[in-house]
Amino acid sequence: MNNSKAHILTINGGSSSIKFALFEAGNSPVRILKGAIEQIGQSESTFKVDGAKKEDNFVRTVKAQNHSAAVNLLMDWLEEGIGTNELTAVGHRVVHGGPKYSEPQIITKEMVSELHNLSPFDPEHLPEEIQLTDAFHNRFPELTQVACFDTAFHHDLPRVAQILPIPHQYEKDGVRRYGFHGLSYAYLIEELARIEGVKAARSRVILAHLGSGASLAAVHDGKPIDTSMGFTPAAGVPMSTRSGDLDPGLFWYLFRTEKISAKQYHEMINFHSGLLGISDTSSDMHELLAHEKDDVRAAEAVAVFCYSVKKYIGAYAAALGGLDSLVFSGGIGENASLIRSRICEGLEFIGIKLDQERNSNNENVISFANSKVTVRVIKTDEESMIAKIVCKVLGLR
Numbered sequence: 537m538n539n540s541k542a543h544i545l546t547i548n549g550g551s552s553s554i555k556f557a558l559f560e561a562g563n564s565p566v567r568i569l570k571g572a573i574e575q576i577g578q579s580e581s582t583f584k585v586d587g588a589k590k591e592d593n594f595v596r597t598v599k600a601q602n603h604s605a606a607v608n609l610l611m612d613w614l615e616e617g618i619g620t621n622e623l624t625a626v627g628h629r630v631v632h633g634g635p636k637y638s639e640p641q642i643i644t645k646e647m648v649s650e651l652h653n654l655s656p657f658d659p660e661h662l663p664e665e666i667q668l669t670d671a672f673h674n675r676f677p678e679l680t681q682v683a684c685f686d687t688a689f690h691h692d693l694p695r696v697a698q699i700l701p702i703p704h705q706y707e708k709d710g711v712r713r714y715g716f717h718g719l720s721y722a723y724l725i726e727e728l729a730r731i732e733g734v735k736a737a738r739s740r741v742i743l744a745h746l747g748s749g750a751s752l753a754a755v756h757d758g759k760p761i762d763t764s765m766g767f768t769p770a771a772g773v774p775m776s777t778r779s780g781d782l783d784p785g786l787f788w789y790l791f792r793t794e795k796i797s798a799k800q801y802h803e804m805i806n807f808h809s810g811l812l813g814i815s816d817t818s819s820d821m822h823e824l825l826a827h828e829k830d831d832v833r834a835a836e837a838v839a840v841f842c843y844s845v846k847k848y849i850g851a852y853a854a855a856l857g858g859l860d861s862l863v864f865s866g867g868i869g870e871n872a873s874l875i876r877s878r879i880c881e882g883l884e885f886i887g888i889k890l891d892q893e894r895n896s897n898n899e900n901v902i903s904f905a906n907s908k909v910t911v912r913v914i915k916t917d918e919e920s921m922i923a924k925i926v927c928k929v930l931g932l933r
Contacts, residue, residue: 542560542561542622542624542932543558543559543560543561543568543622543623543624544558544559544560544561544565544623544624544625544626544627544922544923544926544927544932545557545558545559545614545623545625545626545627546558546559546626546627546628546629546919546922546923546926547626547627547628547629547668547672548628548629548918548919548922549603549628549629549661549664549665549668550661550664551660551661551664552574552575552576552577552578553572553573553574553575553576554572554573554576554603554606554607554610554668555570555571555572555919556570556571556572556610556919557569557570557571557919557923558570558618559919559920559923561624561923561926561927561932562927562932562933563927563933564924565920565923565924565927567919567920567923568587569585569586569587569592570585570586570587570919571583571584571585571586572584573598573600573606573609573610575600576600576601576602576603576605576606577600577601577602580597580598580599581597581598581599581600581606582595582596582597582598583595583596583597583598583600583609583613584596585613592617603664603667603668604667604671607667607668607671607672608671611671611672611675611676620676620679623676623679624680624930624932625679625680625681625682625926625930626672626679626680626681626682627681627682627684627922627923627925627926628643628665628668628669628681628682628683628684628922629665629684629686629719629918629922630651630662630665630683630684630685630686631658631661631662631665631685631686631687631716631769632654632657632658632661632662632685632686632687632714632716633654633683633685633686633687633688633691634650634654634657634687634710634714635710635712636650637650637683637685637687637688638685638688638691638692639685639688640682640683640684640685640688640925640926640928640929641682641683641929642680642681642682642683642929643669643673643681643682643683647683648666648669648670651665651666651683652666657710657767657768658768658769660806669681669683680930682925682926682929682930684719684921684922684925684926685718686716686717686718686719687714687715687716687718688718689715689718689719689721689722689753689760690714690715690716690718690753690760690763691714692759693713693715693760693761693762693763694761694762697713697761697762697763698712698713699712699713700712700713700766700767711767712767713763713766713767713771714765714766714767715751715753715760715763715764715765715766716749716751716763716765716769717745717749717751717753717763717765719918719921719922720745720865720866720916720918720921721743721745721753721755721760722921723916723917723918723920723921724743724745724863724865724914724916725737725741725743725755725758726921727914728741728861728863728912728914731900731912731914732861732910732912736860736861736910737758738756738757738758739756739860739861740754740755740756740853740856740857740858740859740860740861741754741755741756741859741860741861741862741863742754742755742849742852742853742856742859742861742862742863743755743863743865744845744849744862744863744864744865744866744869744879745865745866745869745916746845746864746865746866746867746868746869746872746875747776747866747867747868747869748775748776748777748819748867749769749775749776749778750772750773750774750775750841750845750866750868751763751764751765751769751772751773752764752772752773752845752848752849752852754852754855754856756856761855761856762852762855764780764848770805770806772848773841773844773845773848774809774810774811774814774837774840774841774844775810775811776810776811776812776819776820776821777806777807777808777809777810777811777812777813777819778805778806778809778810779804779805779806779809779810779813780810780844782805787801811824811837811838811841814833814836814837814840815831815833815834815836815837816833817831817833817834818834821838821841821867821868821872821875822872824837824838825838825872825874825875838875838878839878841875842875842878842879845879846879846880846881846882846883849862849879849883849886850883850886853886858886858887859886859887859888859909860909860910861909861910861911861912862880862888862909862910862911862912863911863912863913863914864876864902864911864912864913864914865913865914865915865916866916869913870898870913870914870915870916871898873895873896873898873902876890876895876902876911876913877890877892877895880911886909887907887908887909888903888907888908888909888911889903889904889906889907889908889909890902890903890904890907890911891903891904891907898913899913900912900913900914
């Protein structure tokens with residue numbers, strides 16, 4: 537096949553959505569279109585596509601009662617609207633690679649079997665992600681699929697950052713701190729090197745991926761030395777519906793006083809906690825900011841989020857032995873200037889001097905020129921990272 541016409545489809549499957557993008561392959565893949573099927577499992581789902589050509593754009597209401605129905609809608613559209621003759625490969629974001637998978641790989645039957653075994657590590661994401669790969673294999677058996685693991689970026693964390701302080705016997709079963717958002721962090725480090733130079737990307741950097749899922753990573757010499765998410769994506773800072781770090785004794789207390797089951801506790805910390813749990817009204821930061829003046833619980837949710845992120849920045853500055861760059865990314869990190877301001881307030885002692893005018897204007901650099909720490913806003917792009925990884929794995933140039 538002529539590589540100039542080779543195309544890569546990227547798939548990012550979430551618990552209630554499938555996001556996708558189409559790229560022309562190359563050293564720097566070119567995005568042709570992007571889209572998503574959202575509200576999967578609701579009475580009505582949304583199928584939308586945003587392409588370079590107006591005639592390619594649409595928003596439709598569809599029936600997608602589960603991921604199987606959603607991916608079939610996507611594959612139907614691919615066959616009817618684009619055709620698959622020049623589709624070279626599909627790159628999948630796979631949230632958890634467990635202890636085995638530290639590099640992107642072509643998906644095989646053996647890998648799928650291993651991913652099934654890993655499903656208990658991430659029951660919210662892995663089963664649906666496996667289902668997506670199976671669906672594409674059944675419809676397009678000759679199409680190459682590549683797994684891009686979100687944990688791979690953190691695979692070689694220093695031992696001190698990997699170990700969980702529980703009995704050592706569990707480590708042989710893969711129980712350790714893994715970290716997530718790795719595709720985003722890999723993209724941000726590459727983008728920082730492109731924008732500011734390799735020296736900046738290899739200095740002491742804190743990356744703050746703040747969205748509905750939120751985490752931070754401390755990076756030195758281009759490699760992570762610590763990250764806030766742990767064995768599961770529920771650890772670290774409070775998120776839209778995830779709790780973040782909790783006292784381990786809370787479960788035993790709730791079990792004794794509320795007779796809460798392990799499943800109920802799991803659902804509580806993943807789907808009913810974080811911003812939603814504190815505010816009791818919304819998991820959306822934009823809505824909470826709009827109501828914080830007249831709703832004390834909304835104000836408390838925002839305050840706890842900012843305080844928690846600030847603490848991690850201080851801790852990671854200590855772990856790094858100082859700080860050269862702080863990068864905000866993700867839906868909140870890229871768009872909520874007020875949140876960035878509150879997080880950075882009081883961090884002058886580690887060299888952060890935020891320029892409020894630049895910050896309010898969402899400029900690329902939001903710190904003063906004389907700030908010892910350069911504070912940046914970089915829009916993350918996991919889909920581009922997946923496409924680039926697939927091209928590298930398959931040798932597409």
